[in-house]
Every structure is written in C-alpha cells, then in structure tokens.
Amino acid sequence: MPIAYCKRCHRLFNKGRRDLCPNCVEEQEQVFQTVRAYLKQNPLANLMEVAEGTGVDPNDVVDLIREGLLLVRDNPNLNYPCERCGAPTQAGRYCTKCAEELTAALQSAREDLTKRAGQDRRGYFSR
Ligand SMILES: [Zn+2]
Ligand SMILES: [Zn+2]
Known part of the structure; x- marks a missing residue:
C-alpha cells in the first residue's frame, strides 16, 4: 500500500482513495455532520456565521464544499472566492x-x- x-x-x-488519514476522515465526517445540521437550521448563514455557529474552521467548511461532500445549493449566502477571479x-x-x-x-x-x-494527414496523402 502506498504511504502518504x-x-x-x-x-x-497508508494511502487509500483519499488524501486524508483515517483519523482525519473521521473528524471530517463529524465536521460535515455538524455543518450540515447547522445549515438545516440556518439556511441563509454565510461562511463566517457557519464557522462561528459550529466552531469549525472556515477553511474546513470550504474544503467540504470544494470536495463535493457538502452541497450548498439551498444556502445562497454560503460561498467562497473563486481561485481564479475571486468571485x-x-x-x-x-x-x-x-x-x-x-x-x-x-x-x-483540443479542436x-x-x-x-487533419492537416498533417492531408500533407501526408498529397506527398
Ligand atoms: Zn490526518
Ligand atoms: Zn472565477
């Protein structure tokens, strides 16, 4: 098994499918449950409010969303800056x-x- x-x-x-050790996977799962429960009660909370309300590091909340574990479609105020333009x-x-x-x-x-x-092929055939 590869080690990471x-x-x-x-x-x-021992690296499995994830980048996190079993300890952190478990912690992340708990964080996920906490944040999800909080959002159910406070669907309009923004990132800082979620962090304050749950005691979870805002970066951990963002990680959950980025990794696709936490879906925030119903939480219009919960967002974080785009890595490219900051939107x-x-x-x-x-x-x-x-x-x-x-x-x-x-x-x-790709096109x-x-x-x-295609041009290369044409060149080849005309020779
Ligand atoms: Zn870890
Ligand atoms: Zn952008």
Whole structure:
C-alpha cells in the first residue's frame, strides 16, 4: 500500500482513495455532520456565521464544499472566492464563469489539435 502524508494533519498513513488519514476522515465526517445540521437550521448563514455557529474552521467548511461532500445549493449566502477571479463560488475551485471559460479553452485547444492532425494527414496523402 502506498504511504502518504495526510493533507490535514501531515502524519504518515497508508494511502487509500483519499488524501486524508483515517483519523482525519473521521473528524471530517463529524465536521460535515455538524455543518450540515447547522445549515438545516440556518439556511441563509454565510461562511463566517457557519464557522462561528459550529466552531469549525472556515477553511474546513470550504474544503467540504470544494470536495463535493457538502452541497450548498439551498444556502445562497454560503460561498467562497473563486481561485481564479475571486468571485463568489458555491462548488469546486472556480466560479461558474471561470469553469465555463476553462472548459471552452480546453475545448478549443483540443479542436486545434484535431485540426492540426487533419492537416498533417492531408500533407501526408498529397506527398
Ligand atoms: Zn490526518
Ligand atoms: Zn472565477
């Protein structure tokens, strides 16, 4: 089994599917339950209110959302800055706009490659 440093407590552990050691997985699960229960009671809370209300580090709350464990579709005020432009984000690392732009950029890069491959082939056949 591969060994890795836990992303959260930086202890060595036998790496499974996750970047967290079993200890932290358990802690994260508890944090998740706490935050989810709080949001059920306070659906309009923002990140700081959630952190204050639950005693959970705001970064841990953001981690839960980024990793897709915590869904905040029903919590319009709960957001964190996009890693690219700083706009309020509710899922993943980027806001909707940046996610779309990045997908489009990737798409056009891929189309470019296909086009170039096509030209190469034509060049080959005309020889
Ligand atoms: Zn850990
Ligand atoms: Zn953005």
